Structure formats: C-alpha cells, structure tokens
Amino acid sequence: LTEAAELLGDRDEEDDEQGVSPLDLVIDTGATTAERLLRSATLTEATLTAVVQAVRSLLLCDQPERAVPWSRTLLEDAERRGAPGWAAVFATLHAQALLRIGDLAGASSFAGRALEALPEGGGGTFRYAALAVLVGAHSAMGHYTEASRQCDRPLPHGLLDSLHGLAFLRARGLHHLTGNQPQAALTDFMAIGRIMQSRGIDRPAFLPWRSDAAQALQRLGKPQQAERLVLQQLALPDARRPWVRGLSLHRRALSVGSSRQRISLLEQAVDELHRSGDRLATAQAMADLGQTMQADGNAPMKGTATTRAAWSLARQCGATALCKEILPDAPLSDPAPERIVEPGPERPETRLSSSEQRVATLAAQGLTNREISTKLYLTVSTVEQHLTKVYRKLRINGRADLPIDLALGAVQAGK
Incomplete structure (x- = not known):
C-alpha cells in the first residue's frame, strides 16, 4: 500500500543529473507514446510505476479524456486482484481525469472510492491527491459545506513537500475564490508558486498558479498585477499547450x-480551452465572453446566445455554482449524465440536414423553440419537428444532451 501510494509522484521535485525532473518527463511524454506503453504492458509489480506514469502523462496532455478509459480499466484490474493500494492510485487518477474533463459527480464519486481503499488515517500525503479532487468537485457543484470541511482540516507536516499537497493547496485556493475570499486564495496560489520555483518544477501544465493568482488579484481590484503574472505565464514554454494558453488568455x-x-x-481562450478538453474552464470563459458581448452592445443577441451556451455546458458538468453565477434565475434540475455517441460510419439517415444543423446549433446555444423560430423564420412546430429528428439521429434524449460543439462552433465562427 505504501509503495502504491507513492507512485503519484511525491518525489517529483528531485531533479536528475541533467536537471530534468520526473514531473518534466511525465508532462513531456506524448499521449501516443503513453498509450503505446499502456497497450503493450501488463499490470504487474514490475510495470506498475511505468503504467502509472503513462496514465499521468495522458492526464496532463491536452486530451485528458484519453486518460479516462485507461484509468478505469486499470482500477477494475486492481480491484479484481484485491490490491487496495493499486486501487487507490488508479481511482485517484480516474477521479483527476474526470475532474479535468468536467464530470464533477463522477470525479467526486471516484475520489471517495480512492479514500475508501486507504486505511483509516493512512495513505500519508497521497490521501490529499484524492481530497484535492473532492474539494474541487464539491466546490464547483455548490456543495460548499462539504468542500469547506475538507479545506479546514489542519495540514500535516511535510504536506507541501509533495505534489499532492500542492494540488490540494490549489484546490483550496479555488474554493476560497468560490467563497469570495480572494486574499486567502492569493496566499495559497503564491505559496504554490514560491515552492515550485524554488524546486525547479515550475510547470503550469501541472499547476497554473500564475493565472490562478491573477484571478484572485482581479477580484481584489489589481488588474495590472494580474496582467503581469499572466504575461509571465504566456512567456513560458507550457503556454504552447491549449490548456495553459486558454487559462492565461482568459485572465x-x-x-x-x-x-x-x-x-x-x-474568443481565443474559449477555442483553446475547448481544444484542451476542460469543459468547466470552457464554460467559465464562454460566460465571460457572453457577458462582455452583451455589455459591448454591438452583438447583444450573440452575447445572449453565448451566455446561454455557457450555462448549458456548466449544467452538463453539474457545476451548479457556475450556473447560478451565469443565469441566477434559470431553473436548475439535476442534469442527466452526458451521453457519448460512439463514432461510426456516417449513413445518410444519420446525417443532419442543413436545416436540422441550424436548429440544433441554436438549441445548443440555449435558445427556446420560439426564439429559434423567430430567428430562422420558421414555425414553432417546424422547429419541434427538426429537433425531434436531430435527437433521433444523434441518439440523445433532448436538448440538454446536444453536443456542446454545436454551440462552440457558432461562437468560433463569429471570430
């Protein structure tokens, strides 16, 4: 259990002789290389470390959804073998991958499973990797009491010497922002920055502390200090990655x-964050884009549609807190899990017509049937018929399941 608990990288701050840390190797290993290893390796004690690091590479690449099936398969394998330490590691990785792609409920569930696999009070600093996921998921879902309960626990000695501790500190800082405590958040983010810089592991692809701190500074009314930090982050090599670049451009x-x-x-931030696979961060940027467009006055209708698309995406993530921030008066119900349609050969009977595409795009942006009918000069009945065909062709239940790519495509087309 102890060996497995250490596999997520508590010692990543130790540089090798060439000055390249294990964290650098994990981040800079491409997704194709990582998946090649995972396809060829059988999970054993001898391969465990390499397998874990390969999954971490997928998680930190700009296609984190590729880490989801691998971490789930490896978790099931570990559970079949009756290996609680291995199960804790892969449940944590799976929870981290789900959080990164915006599946908040799933992330919370698997982080809980990781903690259950650890002995009471055991797991050392590794426990805080799963706790970081719990804090992030609960805070975004609006479960403030539970998130605060986890954040208020005393930090054990040596926690911030580990990457798990730094990840927990970031989650706590983001929770402080949600609770309108920007100064407390800034303290946490700047502490992360000092530690990462002092150890030579300043990689925003792992922890983008500068853009996090910039958000806190903006809340504190210090935009110039915020911009300096953002420009520093944009000047780093990791800014070539869509996730880091998108977060930086947003700030x-x-x-x-x-x-x-x-x-x-x-608009650039939305594009980059969408490419990175981070749906929650995409929704946050879209919400600010829609609000800015509405305030600008030149494209109020497009701003309204973008705001509604942001709300819809946040709802798909289960991000109740963001939904209430975007459209405070919009009714909320428990969002059904987003259904993923497996790709297959396109057949004429499954291809959307141009009219269906236009109607579906506006529906994905959040427009009502009557608003769509007015915009496209159709009757409400015709809109309903088009949507019924769209749902059948895409094999979804309703407009809440419409692919967000439709709304995002409309936003990006207006650049």
Whole structure:
C-alpha cells in the first residue's frame, strides 16, 4: 500500500543529473507514446510505476479524456486482484481525469472510492491527491459545506513537500475564490508558486498558479498585477499547450480595458480551452465572453446566445455554482449524465440536414423553440419537428444532451 501510494509522484521535485525532473518527463511524454506503453504492458509489480506514469502523462496532455478509459480499466484490474493500494492510485487518477474533463459527480464519486481503499488515517500525503479532487468537485457543484470541511482540516507536516499537497493547496485556493475570499486564495496560489520555483518544477501544465493568482488579484481590484503574472505565464514554454494558453488568455482578457480586445482574447481562450478538453474552464470563459458581448452592445443577441451556451455546458458538468453565477434565475434540475455517441460510419439517415444543423446549433446555444423560430423564420412546430429528428439521429434524449460543439462552433465562427 505504501509503495502504491507513492507512485503519484511525491518525489517529483528531485531533479536528475541533467536537471530534468520526473514531473518534466511525465508532462513531456506524448499521449501516443503513453498509450503505446499502456497497450503493450501488463499490470504487474514490475510495470506498475511505468503504467502509472503513462496514465499521468495522458492526464496532463491536452486530451485528458484519453486518460479516462485507461484509468478505469486499470482500477477494475486492481480491484479484481484485491490490491487496495493499486486501487487507490488508479481511482485517484480516474477521479483527476474526470475532474479535468468536467464530470464533477463522477470525479467526486471516484475520489471517495480512492479514500475508501486507504486505511483509516493512512495513505500519508497521497490521501490529499484524492481530497484535492473532492474539494474541487464539491466546490464547483455548490456543495460548499462539504468542500469547506475538507479545506479546514489542519495540514500535516511535510504536506507541501509533495505534489499532492500542492494540488490540494490549489484546490483550496479555488474554493476560497468560490467563497469570495480572494486574499486567502492569493496566499495559497503564491505559496504554490514560491515552492515550485524554488524546486525547479515550475510547470503550469501541472499547476497554473500564475493565472490562478491573477484571478484572485482581479477580484481584489489589481488588474495590472494580474496582467503581469499572466504575461509571465504566456512567456513560458507550457503556454504552447491549449490548456495553459486558454487559462492565461482568459485572465488576460479580463485585465484589458478595450471591449473589442477583450472579446478577441476571450474568443481565443474559449477555442483553446475547448481544444484542451476542460469543459468547466470552457464554460467559465464562454460566460465571460457572453457577458462582455452583451455589455459591448454591438452583438447583444450573440452575447445572449453565448451566455446561454455557457450555462448549458456548466449544467452538463453539474457545476451548479457556475450556473447560478451565469443565469441566477434559470431553473436548475439535476442534469442527466452526458451521453457519448460512439463514432461510426456516417449513413445518410444519420446525417443532419442543413436545416436540422441550424436548429440544433441554436438549441445548443440555449435558445427556446420560439426564439429559434423567430430567428430562422420558421414555425414553432417546424422547429419541434427538426429537433425531434436531430435527437433521433444523434441518439440523445433532448436538448440538454446536444453536443456542446454545436454551440462552440457558432461562437468560433463569429471570430
């Protein structure tokens, strides 16, 4: 159990002789290389470390959804073998992957399973990797009491010497932002930065502390300090990655005064974050883009549609807190899990017509049937008929399951 608990990288701050840390190797290993290893390796004591690091590489690449099936399969394998330490590691990795792609309920569930696999009070600093996921998921879902309960626990000695501790500190800082405590959040983020820089592991692809701190500074009314941190992050090599670049552009956009420049930067941020697979961060950027467009006055209808699309995406993630922030008066019900349609050969009877595509795109943006009918000069009945065909062809239950790519495509097309 102890060996398995250490596999997520508590010792990643130790550089090798060439000055490249194990964290660098994990981050810089490509997804194709990682998957090649996972396909060829059988899970044994001899291969465990390499397998774990390969899954971590998938998690930290800009296609984190590729880590989801691998971590789930390996978790099931560990459980069949009756290996609680291995199960804790892969449940944590699975929870982290789900959180990264915006499946908040799933992330919370598997983080709980990871903790259950550990002995009471055991697991050392590794326990905080799963706790970080719990805090992030509960906070985003609006479960503030539970998130605060986890954040209020005293930090054990030596926790911040581990990557698990730094991840927990980031989750706590983000929770402070949700609870409107930007100064407390800034303290946590700057502490992460000092530690990572002092150890030579300053990789925003793992912990983007500068853009996090910039968000806190913006809340504190210090946009110039926020922009300096963002520009520093954009100058780092990791800024070539869509996730880091998208987070950085989002923060930079909110530090500029020109609405035209802000809209341009936010559109770029939405594009990059969508490419990165982070649905929750995409929804946050879309919400700010929609609000900026509405305030600008040049494209109020497009701004309204973008805001509704952001709300819809946040709802698919289960991000109740963000939904209430975007549209406070919009009714919320428990969102059904997003259904993923397996790709297959396209047949004429499953291809959307141009009219169905237009109607589905507007529906995915959050417009009502009557608003769609007005915009496209159709009757409400015709809109309903088109949507019925769309649902059947896409094999989904309703508009809440419409692929968010439809809404995002409309936003990006307006650049």
